[in-house]
Amino acid sequence: METGRKWCRNFIVSFVMMMVILGAIIVVVDPYFHYHKPLKCLAYKIHNERYQNDGIVKHFDYDAIITGTSMTQNFKTSEMDKLFGTKSIKVPFAGAAYKEVKENLERAIVANPNIKMIVWGLDFNRINIDVNAVRFESYPTYLYDNNIANDVQYVFNKTVLIDETLKNVIDYSRVNKENTSFDEYSNWNKRFLFNKEEVLKKYKRPDKLVETVEDQRLNKENIQQNVEALIKDNPNIEFYLFWTPYSIVWFDDKNQTGGLQNLLRQEKEALEILLPYPNVHFFSFFDDTQITTNLGNYKDTGHYHERINSYMLQCMACGEHQLTMENYEQYSQKVWDYYTNFNYDGIFE
Amino acid sequence: MYKEKEPAEPYSFLEYAAYVAFFPQLVAGPIVTHDVLVPQLKDKSRKSVSYDYLSKGIALFTLGLAKKVLLADVFGNYVNLAYEDVDKLNSTSALLAMLGYTLQIYFDFSGYSDMAIGLAWMMRIDLPVNFNSPYISQSVREFWKRWHMTLTAFLTKYVYFPLGGSRAGTVRTYINILIVFLVSGLWHGAGWTFVIWGFLHGMMQVIERMLLSKIKLPDYRIIKCAQTACSWLFTFVFVNVTWIIFRANDMKQALAIMRKMLLLDFGNVSNAMMKVFAVPEFAYFVPMLPKKIVFPHIYISSYFVVAMLIILLVPNAKQIAERCVAWKWTSIAIAFLLTWCVFSFAGVSTFIYFNF
Numbered sequence: 001m002e003t004g005r006k007w008c009r010n011f012i013v014s015f016v017m018m019m020v021i022l023g024a025i026i027v028v029v030d031p032y033f034h035y036h037k038p039l040k041c042l043a044y045k046i047h048n049e050r051y052q053n054d055g056i057v058k059h060f061d062y063d064a065i066i067t068g069t070s071m072t073q074n075f076k077t078s079e080m081d082k083l084f085g086t087k088s089i090k091v092p093f094a095g096a097a098y099k100e101v102k103e104n105l106e107r108a109i110v111a112n113p114n115i116k117m118i119v120w121g122l123d124f125n126r127i128n129i130d131v132n133a134v135r136f137e138s139y140p141t142y143l144y145d146n147n148i149a150n151d152v153q154y155v156f157n158k159t160v161l162i163d164e165t166l167k168n169v170i171d172y173s174r175v176n177k178e179n180t181s182f183d184e185y186s187n188w189n190k191r192f193l194f195n196k197e198e199v200l201k202k203y204k205r206p207d208k209l210v211e212t213v214e215d216q217r218l219n220k221e222n223i224q225q226n227v228e229a230l231i232k233d234n235p236n237i238e239f240y241l242f243w244t245p246y247s248i249v250w251f252d253d254k255n256q257t258g259g260l261q262n263l264l265r266q267e268k269e270a271l272e273i274l275l276p277y278p279n280v281h282f283f284s285f286f287d288d289t290q291i292t293t294n295l296g297n298y299k300d301t302g303h304y305h306e307r308i309n310s311y312m313l314q315c316m317a318c319g320e321h322q323l324t325m326e327n328y329e330q331y332s333q334k335v336w337d338y339y340t341n342f343n344y345d346g347i348f349e
Numbered sequence: 350m351y352k353e354k355e356p357a358e359p360y361s362f363l364e365y366a367a368y369v370a371f372f373p374q375l376v377a378g379p380i381v382t383h384d385v386l387v388p389q390l391k392d393k394s395r396k397s398v399s400y401d402y403l404s405k406g407i408a409l410f411t412l413g414l415a416k417k418v419l420l421a422d423v424f425g426n427y428v429n430l431a432y433e434d435v436d437k438l439n440s441t442s443a444l445l446a447m448l449g450y451t452l453q454i455y456f457d458f459s460g461y462s463d464m465a466i467g468l469a470w471m472m473r474i475d476l477p478v479n480f481n482s483p484y485i486s487q488s489v490r491e492f493w494k495r496w497h498m499t500l501t502a503f504l505t506k507y508v509y510f511p512l513g514g515s516r517a518g519t520v521r522t523y524i525n526i527l528i529v530f531l532v533s534g535l536w537h538g539a540g541w542t543f544v545i546w547g548f549l550h551g552m553m554q555v556i557e558r559m560l561l562s563k564i565k566l567p568d569y570r571i572i573k574c575a576q577t578a579c580s581w582l583f584t585f586v587f588v589n590v591t592w593i594i595f596r597a598n599d600m601k602q603a604l605a606i607m608r609k610m611l612l613l614d615f616g617n618v619s620n621a622m623m624k625v626f627a628v629p630e631f632a633y634f635v636p637m638l639p640k641k642i643v644f645p646h647i648y649i650s651s652y653f654v655v656a657m658l659i660i661l662l663v664p665n666a667k668q669i670a671e672r673c674v675a676w677k678w679t680s681i682a683i684a685f686l687l688t689w690c691v692f693s694f695a696g697v698s699t700f701i702y703f704n705f
Contacts, residue, residue, distance in 0.1 A: 004400030007680045011407055014684035022688065050700055094700070136700055153695040160697060162629040 023155040031164035033059045034143055034154060038179055045168040046180040050136075053091040054144050057108035064088035065108060066182075068121030069096050071244035074189050074306035075119070075313070077182035083317040086117055090182040097126050097133040098226035105230060107144065109237070119240045119316065122227065125250075125302075128266050131221040189306040196295035203249055203301055205348070209258035216262045218269035231277050240316050241274065242283040243267070245308065248293045250301040252344040260340060268332045275325050282323045283316060286335045295347075360387060373468035378461070379479040380499035386474070395473040401674070406470030408679070409670035411687045413463025416666065418690045420656060421456035424449045426625045432596065435605045439616040443609035445653070450596045451589050452656045455484065458497070463666045477502075478667060484588070484660045487580035488561070489553040492588060500536075504529050523558070527551040537595070542603065546595045553587060618649065626652045630689075 030036055031044065033055025038044045046052055057065070064086035066075045077088040091108075093100055101120065109115060126133075142150035154160060192198070231239050254260040274280050285291055291311075297304050315321045323331055360368070360383070368387050374380075389395055431438055431446035438446065462479040469476045483496035493501050509529050515522040527548065534547020566572050590607070597603035626648035635643060644650075663669075673679040 003675065003677070004402075004404045006677060007404040007674050008400050008407065010677060010680035011404070011684050014681045015687055018684060018688040019691065022692065048697075051697065136698075138698070140698070156692050157695040157697070158689075158692040159629050159695075161692065162633045163697070167633060 019156065022161060026155050026157070026160055026165055029165045029169050030055075031160065031169050032143060032154065034151070035059075037061070041173075042169055043173040043176040044179040045172045045176075046182075046185045047168070048164075049091070049093055049186060051140055051143065053093065053104055054107060056089055056091055057104060058111040060089055062087050062089040062112070063114045064117040064119070065105070065115065066090040066092075066119045067101055067105065068092055068244070069101075069123050070094040070186075070188075070303065071123060072119075072121040072309070073186040074304075075309045076187075076306070079310055079313050080119065083313055084117060088117075088119075088182070090185055092186050093135075094186070095135040097129050097135060098122065098222060099132060100134055100139075102226045102230055103144075109230075109234060115237055117238045117240065119313075120227075120242075121244050122241055124243045124246055124263075124267075127223070127263070127270055128216075128219050129222055130219070131225050133222075187306065192299040192303075194296055194299050194305045199247060199249055199295045199298050199300055200348070203253075206253060206256045208256050211258070213258035213262065216266070218266040220269070220273065223270045223273050228273055228277075231274070231280055235279050238279050238281060239277075240281045240283070242312060242316075243286065244302070245285040245288075245291055245304065245312075246302040247295060247298045247304075248289075248342065248344075249295070249298075249347060251292070251339050251342070252347060253301065255339075255342075255344055261336075264332070264336050264339065267335075268328070271323060271328045271332070275323060275328055281316065281319075283312065283321050284323055284331065284335075285312065285315075285321055286339070287331055288321060289338060364390060371469075371474075373465040373472075373474075374476055378497070378499060379465060379477050380503050381476055382503070385477060389474050397473075399473050402470050402473045404674040404680075405670045406467045406472075408467070408674055408683050409470060409666055410464050410467030411683045411690070412666040412670060413460040413465075413467055414690045415686050416456040416460030416463065418693045420652075420659075421453050421460055422693075423626060423628065423652065424453035424456070424656070427622055428453055428596070430622050430625065431606075432598075432602070435602055435609065437619070438606070438609045439614045440610050440612050441615050442618045442622060443606050445618065445649075446606065447589050447593055447610065448653065451484070451592050452653075452660065454592065454596075455480070455660060456656070459666070463670075466667065467670065478665075480665070482660070482665060484585060485581065486584050486588075487577060488557050488584055489550055489587060490557055492584060493550070493554075500533070504533055504536075508532055523555045526554055526558075530554070540599075542594050542597055542600060545600065546591050549591050549594070618646075623649050625649075 027035060029039065029042065032048075032051050033044075037059040046056070064080065064084065066072055066077060066080060066088060067090070069092060072090070073092045073094065075090055077090050080086060080088045091104060093104070105118065105120075140153070142153045227241070251260065254263055271282065275282055285308075291297055291304075291308060297308055299305075364387055367390050368383050371381070371386060371390075428446055428449045431442060431449070435443075459480040466476045466478070477499050479497060479499050481495040481498065483492055486492040486495055509525055512525045512528060513521060514525065517525075528551075530547045530551030531544060532547070533550070534544040537543045537547070566576060593606055594600070594603045597606065623646065628648075631648060631651075635647060673683075
């Protein structure tokens, strides 16, 4: 009987010690910055958007944010800081709709009262999406909320312990002196080729729609709740918004499927909602057809080279391609005339 | 000889409720009849804590959990990938899908039974054993004496015996066996695959009874060895193939997998499927081993080889738990295993997006 009692006691002590020690390693190193900013004695690999972005906005030192989808992954915060005198972070969410990005910005604003500027790429193909649309079925919301109880999924997690803590921080620190820079974080520019051949081989041209398409107004909820509300609630933050400048081949798809005219009308409605705010600086590059028609700028129908990201930042700094209540109608007409009359067949000759 | 039993003594509502709601075996067995459980619930000597029971209960619970989380779930990930897109399989990956499911269902089901029995032990209650190394069976009849033993006992008592068992002549015995296994098939699920699976198991047992009694081999050791090996191999292959039918969405999918195996197109397993076995704890440490030991496909091979060794050679978890608590150091090993299991509950999702 005595053996049984000793066995149980040894088991409980060992089990508790192991759980506490291993959990403590995760809490102290904190690869997802859930409890604190990165430790100065270690170098952290920043690579996992849905797991690390929340920690970044809650614990890093910054006063400006670059955010959006994969369309913003190639931005360089070093360029932004040089142009605007900011200390910026980049938190992109590949594949996201507006809601997910907005919720992350809300958490950032709550955690950091020093934010003065946000650069936010609004994916042009998400203008009219459902207000609650998200890309994935589930997210690690235990990292986003303030509920300590569900942190067990973070602290007692084999993948976090081995892959994220041991490999991506401790081993990473042996080879690197600093955390992944925000210039490099999620940047995919070096991995792809940018030319017409690359774009066209990933594009399957749909058949031209013969029937007339009904007029469709903008579903305002998405823009209102996921973008306008944030702007309204934060008059002290300067929002630099832009439509992600997809290529002419993307416009061809819209033209073939009959959605182009509705989209351009919806764009105008969206601008009318956002432009009146004094803390909004809205930019569109669709009227810079030298960008959108040059397929050497693209790796597929939508994703552009990082030099376009750099160019957009420069325009934001000097006000070029900015839309205002005074000029947006002229812009809309120009874009309408150009894209509804473009010779799309010529792309494929 | 089947005997009429005494009628059960009346139970109070509390005793009945305790029996019905006895949580350790509520979800996934073992199937426990009232005469096994209620007397134990009433037994005053079981009401005080026994550290011997508690320790072996903790050990068995942990071993069961490890079978489920560290083995069954990993094989399950592989099997799910295979069954998601059968067209993409070659003979290698189809064969491994078949064997993988055989392993998955055993570790999953017997793991749950171990957890149930272990939990009950912690409460000083003895539940009946449910699995006894079923994959060493040398006949399908023996298989059902080692696999889901409480179900076999239940069906024998409540279906086979009331039908007459083996008392009404040979043909009637065969019919009764088929009926029992058709019922068993339906009990597992209301679908044709389950019925066909049950029928095949019943049919094979009928064939075994018909043939094996007639076959008499010379009594030489080498022939006995060959017979053992052949019986085991045949039974194992039969069980594997019928598990395909059990797992498949429909007969079309089951036959497609069997066809893939017979094509004899033994290429490599896809990278995505091999990656299932490169779990963090191995993927991190294996590259640190001397290069001579690290052979290609080490992760997938190790999993299958170790799993096969466990099912064929290693004693049952129940036996291990009962014996290991005699040594103090095993408390640390079990604590480590439980920690490993708990750390395996949560993972990190890979957010894959083809079109960002």
